[in-house]
Amino acid sequence: MTPIPSELPLELKYTKTHEWVRDEGDGSVTVGITDHAQALLGDMVYIELPDPGDALEAGEECAVVESVKAASDVYAPVTGVVIDVNGDLEEAPETVNRDPYGDGWLFHMKLEDPAELDGLLDAEAYAEMIAEEE
Amino acid sequence: MSPAMPRHTPLYSQHLASGAKLVNFAGWAMPIHYGSQVEEHHQVRRDAGLFDVSHMVVLDVLGADAQAFLRRLLANDVARLRDPGKALYSCMLDASGGVIDDLIVYFVRDGEYRLVVNAATRDKDLAWIRRQAAGEAVTIRERDDLAMLAVQGPQARDKTFAALGEGLAPAMDLPPFHAVECGPLFVARTGYTGEDGFEIILPAAQAPALWDALLAAGVAPAGLGARDTLRLEAGMNLYGQDMDESTSPLVSGLAWTVAFEPAERDFIGRAALQAERERGPAQRLVGLLLEGRGVLRAHQRVFTDAGEGEITSGGFSPTLGRAIALARVPAAAGEQGEVEIRGKRLPVRRVEYPFVRHGRACIA
Known part of the structure; x- marks a missing residue:
């Protein structure tokens, strides 16, 4: 399966560690890894997610995505509490390759401080960062 | 250390055309996958996949003492190869029984053997082999003029016959672990996947046309990533990971490749292995x-x-x-x-x- 190349969604926020963050507008966010990250890692074979109720500090290791190639940590992009995780990934980790910004989301968390979102990268800044990496 | 610019195999353009993601492997720009490693893996298990393994090193050992030389150099015994074309898997050991490399040796004809050794160990292997060959009536010839393709999978042989037609007739009844010359092609029924198939060694200039013909016959390209998961499933050792100079074949699942009989054959590493075997690994x-x-x-x-x-x-x-x-x-x-x-x-x-x-x- 060749992952479908996606444009960076403009409405999302990004981290330097290649997570994306969707502001749900109710004080919660959805978190996943970017298309760029999944393409670098290759076919996903196992994903370890946090537990609902876990309190996360921004920058803390909170999930692991394992591809055929390697295990890679996912970092909490903001501080808050996990309210839901994408249980479908247990049986179908390849969803992260196929649809990283949609069905391949990892977890949903309640923000401690909504202003923290302003400190994240916008699509343009993230695109610049990955262009520089290459 | 690898040179800054990795070398290209004769199939570099083919890889780009097939959308390969290239990585530096042992100083070569090699395809790790062409989109999905897992799909390529299944393709080989279920149908037929095509690997460029031109980075591997082909060495011809020629001369009147070739057999005697290899019986000393290798832990397995090339005297077991009686029929021309027969292949043997062996370790090459140092005096302490550590594994310098693992390789396949083909008995081509009297006074002529062909070795295929790992790319990552090329310089070390060549230096060792040349040192051991000093004073013997053997010539070691590096065959950098050759490329190597592996066609692997349940449909691999049928699709290769479809691609090559009459040119492959001598390989029609080739038994497993044997090779035969088909004109300029050296065709071996060997591989590193646990599936049936061929490894084909041929003049570099002819490799792109063969690659294209195999793709046209419905064989799909597969990268080094799938090659690694296939060999692991097949329980085949990888040099540098499962064994190296600090481990003997006896602690590496390779005791079956060491020919202790006949007792009078004095291969390099024998004394160390015998002592280890007597103590119990x-x-x-x-x-x-x-x-x-x-x-x-x-x-x-x-x-x-x-x-x-x-x-x-x-x-x-x-x-x-x-x-x-x-x-x-x-x-x-x-x-x-x-x-x-x-x-x-x-x-x-x-x-x-x-x-x-x-x-x-x-x-x-």
Whole structure:
């Protein structure tokens, strides 16, 4: 399966560690890894997610995505509490390759401080960062 | 250290045309995958896949003393090769019994053998072989003029015959682990996947046309990533991971490749291996199956009732849908153990390997 190349969604926020963050507008966010990250890692074979109720500090290791190639940590992009995780990934980790910004989301968390979102990268800044990496 | 600019095989343009993701492997720009490693893996198990393995090193050993030389150089015995074309898998050892490299040797005809050794060990192997050959009536010829393709999978032979037609007639009834010359092609029924198929060594200039013809016959390109998961499922060792100069064949699951008989054959490393065999090797290479979810990886620690061991090769098996590994553990270790993954200990079970052969799971 060749992952479908996606444009960076403009409405999302990004981290330097290649997570994306969707502001749900109710004080919660959805978190996943970017298309760029999944393409670098290759076919996903196992994903370890946090537990609902876990309190996360921004920058803390909170999930692991394992591809055929390697295990890679996912970092909490903001501080808050996990309210839901994408249980479908247990049986179908390849969803992260196929649809990283949609069905391949990892977890949903309640923000401690909504202003923290302003400190994240916008699509343009993230695109610049990955262009520089290459 | 590899040179800054990796070398290109004769199939570099073909890789780009097929959308390869290229990585530097042992100084060569090699395809790691062409989109999806897992799909390429299944393609080889279910149909037929095509690998560029031109980075591997072909050495011809020629001369009146070729057989005597190789009987000293290699831990397996080339005197077992009586029919022209027959192949043998062997380790090349140092005097202490450590593995310098593993290789395949083909008996081409009297006074002519062909060795295929690993790309990553090329310089070391050549220096060692030349040193051992000093004063012997043998010539070592590096065949950098040749390319090498592997066509692997249940449909590999049929599709190769479809692509090459009459030109491949001499290979029609080729038994496993034999090779035959088909004009300029050296066609061997060997591989590194646990599937049927061919490895074809041919003049570099002819490689692109053969590659294109095989793709046209419905063989799909597969990268080094799939090659690694296929060989692990097939329980085949990888040099540098499962064995190296610090380990003997006896602790690397390769005792079956050491020809101790006839007793008078004095191969390099023999005395050390014999002593190790008499004491009883302290460790052994075993297959492991992770009982729960997760992925086994090289260098994870293994805990057994007889002490600690280490995973030498591990990964997710696409065919089995679970994590498998080869691990070096204390010889007396029992069937149950634990592996440490990110600070947590998870249960593993020792299993006989291969894990997968000819498209079928071999483990319960």
